Amino acid sequence: MPPAMLRRLAxxxxxxxxxxxxxxxxxxxxxxxxxxxxSYQRNLLARxxxxxxxxxxxxxxxxxxxxxxxxxEGQAAKILPSMLNSLIVATAVTVVNLVIGTTxxxxxxxxxxxxxxxxxxALLFTRMLPTVVLIPxxxxxxxxxxxxxxxxxxxxxxxxxxxxxxxWIMKAYFETIPTDLDKSALVDGCNRLQAYYWVVLPVSGPxxxxxxxxxxxxxxxEFIVAQVLNxxxxxxxxxxxxAGMNAQINIDYSVIAASGFLxxxxxxxxxxxxxxxxxxxxxxxxxxx
Amino acid sequence: MTVRRFRLSERCxxxxxxxxxxxxxxxxxxxxxxxxxxxxxxDVNLLRATGPALELLGLRIPLFRYVGLQxxxxxxxxxxxxxxxxxxxxxxxxxxxxxxVVGLGMALVLHERFVGRPVMRSLLLIxxxxxxxxxxxxxxxxxxxxxxxxxxxxYKAGLIDRYISFLKSGFSALNVLVSVYMWNQAPFATLLxxxxxxxxxxELYMAAEADGAGYxxxxxxxTLPALRGILFLVLVVSTVNGFLMLDLIxxxxxxxxxxxxxxxxxxxxxxxxxFFKFGPGTAILYTLTVxxxxxxxxxxxxMFRKLExxxx
Numbered sequence: 038m039p040p041a042m043l044r045r046l047a048x049x050x051x052x053x054x055x056x057x058x059x060x061x062x063x064x065x066x067x068x069x070x071x072x073x074x075x076s077y078q079r080n081l082l083a084r085x086x087x088x089x090x091x092x093x094x095x096x097x098x099x100x101x102x103x104x105x106x107x108x109x110e111g112q113a114a115k116i117l118p119s120m121l122n123s124l125i126v127a128t129a130v131t132v133v134n135l136v137i138g139t140t141x142x143x144x145x146x147x148x149x150x151x152x153x154x155x156x157x158x159a160l161l162f163t164r165m166l167p168t169v170v171l172i173p174x175x176x177x178x179x180x181x182x183x184x185x186x187x188x189x190x191x192x193x194x195x196x197x198x199x200x201x202x203x204x205w206i207m208k209a210y211f212e213t214i215p216t217d218l219d220k221s222a223l224v225d226g227c228n229r230l231q232a233y234y235w236v237v238l239p240v241s242g243p244x245x246x247x248x249x250x251x252x253x254x255x256x257x258x259e260f261i262v263a264q265v266l267n268x269x270x271x272x273x274x275x276x277x278x279x280a281g282m283n284a285q286i287n288i289d290y291s292v293i294a295a296s297g298f299l300x301x302x303x304x305x306x307x308x309x310x311x312x313x314x315x316x317x318x319x320x321x322x323x324x325x326x
Numbered sequence: 327m328t329v330r331r332f333r334l335s336e337r338c339x340x341x342x343x344x345x346x347x348x349x350x351x352x353x354x355x356x357x358x359x360x361x362x363x364x365x366x367x368x369d370v371n372l373l374r375a376t377g378p379a380l381e382l383l384g385l386r387i388p389l390f391r392y393v394g395l396q397x398x399x400x401x402x403x404x405x406x407x408x409x410x411x412x413x414x415x416x417x418x419x420x421x422x423x424x425x426x427v428v429g430l431g432m433a434l435v436l437h438e439r440f441v442g443r444p445v446m447r448s449l450l451l452i453x454x455x456x457x458x459x460x461x462x463x464x465x466x467x468x469x470x471x472x473x474x475x476x477x478x479x480x481y482k483a484g485l486i487d488r489y490i491s492f493l494k495s496g497f498s499a500l501n502v503l504v505s506v507y508m509w510n511q512a513p514f515a516t517l518l519x520x521x522x523x524x525x526x527x528x529e530l531y532m533a534a535e536a537d538g539a540g541y542x543x544x545x546x547x548x549t550l551p552a553l554r555g556i557l558f559l560v561l562v563v564s565t566v567n568g569f570l571m572l573d574l575i576x577x578x579x580x581x582x583x584x585x586x587x588x589x590x591x592x593x594x595x596x597x598x599x600x601f602f603k604f605g606p607g608t609a610i611l612y613t614l615t616v617x618x619x620x621x622x623x624x625x626x627x628x629m630f631r632k633l634e635x636x637x638x
Contacts (some may be wrong), residue, residue, distance in 0.1 A: 055435045056446060062450045063513065067456070069475050070464045078473070086478025137346035148340035156348070162622045163355050167570045169595055170611040173365055173604045174358035177372075181385045196495045197354040198346055229339050258457030265599050276459040280577055283463045290473055293463055301460045308455035309448055316447075319514075320521040323559060 067301070074098070074295040081291060097295035098185040109288045115271070116296050126188050127256035130195045134203040134252045135245060142207025142258070143233055147216065164201040171197060172265050179266065186269040189306045194266065195256050203248045206322035210244025211237070213321070247318025250311040254304050275300050359615075361387070362608045369393045370604035390605075397609035407593065407610065408586060414589040417504060418568035424508040425564040426557070434545070436516065437523045447520075450513040458510065462577030465506045469493070496586020499579050503587060508575055511567060515560045522556040524550065559605030562625045569617055590614050 042123050073081060074097055076090040099105040101113050144150055145157065175194050176185075184190035214237060222232035238245075260276035267273040279300055308315060368377075368390040380387040401407050435485045436446055453461070468476045471491040480486045493499040526549065550557075572591045575581060581588040581596060588596070591614055598607025 052435065052438050052440055056440060058433055059435060060446065062509070065451055065467055065546060066464050066509070068453050069467055070460075073473075073475075081473040084478070085482045086473075086475065088475070088478070103373060132351075137350060137573050140343040141347035144340040144343035146337055148343075150340045150344055151337060156344070158626055159351070159356075160624070162619060163351060165566045165618045165622050165625075166355070166359070167591065167611060167614050167618060169570070169591060169598075170362050170608065170615050171355065171358040171574060173370075173611075174361035176389065176604075178358065178361065181387055181516055193354050196350055197358075200350060229335070233343075252553050254455060258455075258459075260457065260459050260576070261595070265575075276457050278575075279463065280459045283459075283577060290467060290470070294467060297460045297463045302455050304455045304457065305452055308451045312349050312448055312451055315451075316517055316521075320518055323518060323531070323563075324521065324556060 067305075069292050070298055070301070073291055078289040078291045093240075097289075097292045098299075099294050101296045101299065107281070107292075109285065109292070112285065112288065113292070113296070114284050115281075116275070116299070118271055119273055119275045119278040120299070121274070122188060122215040123257055126191045126195065127253045127272060129188075129192045130199055130256045131249050131252045133192070133196060134199050135249050138200050138203030138248065139207045139238075139241075139245065140233070141204045141250055141273060143211050143237065145208040146211035147206065147219065160201045160204055163197070164205070166198075168194075168198050169261055172262060175262070175266060178242065183265075186265075186272040188272070188321050189262055191268055191274065194262050196258060199252045202322070203252060206318045207241075207244055209321040210241060210247070210318060235264045244318055245313045246311050246314040247322075249313050250307055251319060254308060257307075272291050280310055327620060363612060364389065365604050366397055366608040366612050367394060368605055369396075370608075372602055372604065373550065393605070397605045399608060401609050401613070406588070407590075409585065410588050410590050410593045413500065413587070414569065414591075417500060417571070417589055418565055420501070420504045421507055421568040421571075422509075422561060423563045424504060425512045425515055426560055428508060429512040429560060430519055430557075432516040433519035434549075436520060438455060446632050447517075450516055452513075454513045456510065458573035459577055461506060461510045462574050465502075465509075465578070469502065493579055494583065496583055499583065499587050503571075503574055503578060506578070507568075507571055510574075512565065515564065518556050518560060519553060522553045526552045558628060559625075562621055566618055566621055569614055 059138065072088075072090055075093050075095065077092055077094060077096070080087065080091055096105060100107050100110070101116055103110065103114055103117070108114070145153070158266065169193070175190070179185045179187075179190045183192075184193070219229075219232045219237055222236040223229065227235065259274070260280060263274040264277040264280065264297070267277075279293070279296050282288050282296060335546050369392075370390045377391040378389045380389055432450070436443070436450075440446075456464070466474075468474050469492040471477065471494075473491050474489065474492075476484070477489040483491065492502050530548050531544060532554070534548050539547065570591055571589070572595055575587060575589065575592045576595075579587040581592045590610060594607050594610035594614065597610055601607075
C-alpha cells in the first residue's frame with residue numbers, strides 16, 4: 038500500500054474509534070438506565086456484573102404504574118398523577134410563551150422599540166439569573182395569593198426563565214424572514230397586526246417549533262421550583278417525585294430507573310423529533326445574541 | 327397612504343407587542359427579584375409576619391423587620407460561606423474547563439466527514455434533553471458502590487478488586503458533580519461550535535493546505551481563531567451554569583459528605599428552604615446574582631462589539 042493511502046486509512050481508523058467512544062459516552066449512560074429499568078435488582082448486584090441482563094422483566098414498570106403491588110407503592114402511586122401535572126404545566130407555559138413571547142420577538146426583530154437596548158439587556162440578564170433567588174419571593178407572594186401548591190403558581194414561576202429564551206429565539210428567527218414580506222402585505226391592504234398574524238406567522242413554523250419544544254422541555258425537566266413551592270401531595274410535577282423516590286433507601290434502584298426512564302422519554306423523543314428546528318433555533322438564538 | 331400609517335403608529339404598535347412580555351417579566355421576575363432583595367435586608371419570620379407590610383391590590387405582602395446589612399455581615403464572617411465560595415470557584419473552573427475541552431473535542435471529531443453524521447448529531451441531544459434529576463439518578467446507576475455499572479466494568483476488567491465509592495470523599499464527589507454536569511452540558515457547546523465550524527469558508531482551509539499546513543496547524547491558525555466568538559459564548563454560558571448548578575447536588579450529594587460539596591448556590595438553597603431562614607438565604611443567593619449581573623454585562627459588551635464589527 039502506498040504511504041498516502043496508509044496514512045488515510047490510519048486517520049480514518051482514528052476518526053471512527055473516536056466516534057465510537059463519543060457515541061458510547063453520549064448514549065451509554067442512557068441505555069444503561071433502560072437496561073437497569075428492565076432488570077431485577079438482584080442481577081444488578083451480582084458480581085461480576087452482566088452487561089447483557091440475564092433476565093428481562095417489565096415488573097419495574099408494572100410497579101411504577103401501579104399494576105403490581107409492592108412495599109413502596111405509595112411512592113410509586115404519585116408518578117402518573119405528577120406526570121399529568123407536568124404535562125399540564127409544561128403545555129400551559131408553552132402556550133403562554135408562544136403567544137406573548139413570539140409577538141415580543143417580532144417587535145424586536147422589526148421595529149424601533151422604546152428602550153430597546155435596555156430592555157434587551159434586562160431580558161438577557163433574566164436569562165442568566167439564578168431562578169432560585171426568586172423562590173423565596175414566590176413562596177411568600179404565592180402564599181398571599183393562595184397560589185401555593187397550585188399548578189397556576191408553577192406556570193407563573195416557569196414563565197420567568199422561559200420567556201427570555203422564547204423572545205430571543207423568535208427575534209433571531211424573525212430576523213431571517215425578509216421584511217419585504219411584511220411590507221408587501223401592508224401594500225396589499227393588511228394592517229400591521231394582520232400582516233404579522235396572516236403573513237409572517239404562517240411562515241414562522243420552524244421558529245415556533247424550536248421555541249415551543251425548548252420551552253416544553255425546560256418545564257418538563259424543571260425540578261427545584263416545583264420541589265420547593267408545591268409540597269402538598271398530588272400538586273407537584275414529576276421530577277420532585279422521582280427525586281423523592283431516589284432519596285428513599287428502601288426502593289430498589291431498578292424501580293427508580295424505570296420511573297426515571299419514563300420521565301426522560303417524552304423530553305428525549307420531543308427533542309429528537311424536532312431536532313432540526315431546535316438546533317437551528319437555539320444556535321441562532323445563542324450566537325446572534 | 328398605507329405607508330404613512332405604517333410610520334406613524336410604528337412605535338405604538340411595537341410597544342403593544344412587547345407590553346405583555348414586559349408585564350409578565352415585571353410580575354414574575356422584577357418584582358420577586360426586588361422582594362427577595364428586600365428580604366436579604368430583613369429579619370424574615372415565616373410563622374409570624376411581623377413588622378410593616380405592603381398593601382397592594384388588596385394583598386398584604388409582609389415586609390418583616392428591616393435589619394440593614396446584618397444578613398450580609400454575618401455571611402461575610404461565616405467560614406462556611408467562604409469555604410463554599412472556594413468550592414464554587416473550583417467547581418466553576420473545572421466545569422468550564424471540562425465543558426470547553428470536551429465540547430470542542432467532540433465538535434472537532436463530529437466535524438470530520440464520516441458515515442452516519444446525522445445520527446451522531448442526534449445523539450448529542452440525548453444527554454442535553456434529560457432532566458437533571460434523571461441525569462443524577464442515571465449516574466447513580468453507573469457509579470454506585472453496590473450496583474454501579476462503571477464499578478462492574480472496572481471489576482470485570484480486573485482493574486479493581488473492590489467497588490469504589492465515588493461519592494464518599496468530598497473532593498471525589500465534587501469532581502463527580504463536575505463531570506456529570508459536563509456530560510449533561512458539553513453537548514450543547516458542541517452544537518454551537520459545530521454551527522460555528524460550518525460557517526468557516528472552505529477557501530481558508532484550502533489556502534492553508536496549499537501552504538502545507540497539517541491538521542494541527544489548520545486547527546491552530548484557521549479553526550480556533552474563527553471560533554473565538556463562539557468559544558467566548560461557551561465560556562460565559564458555562565460559567566453562569568456552573569455558578570447556578572443546584573439540582574444535581576440535590577440528587578447526588580445534598581452538599582455532603584459533611585459540607586464538602588456545598589457550593590454557594592447549595593448553601594443559599596439549604597439556608598432558605600431546608601432551614602427556612604429566608605433573610606440569610608436570600609443574602610447568600612444575592613451574592614450569586616451579582617456575579618451573574620457582572621457576567622451579563624461582560625457578555626453584552628463583547629456581543630455588542632461583535633455586532634458593531636459585523637455592521638462596519
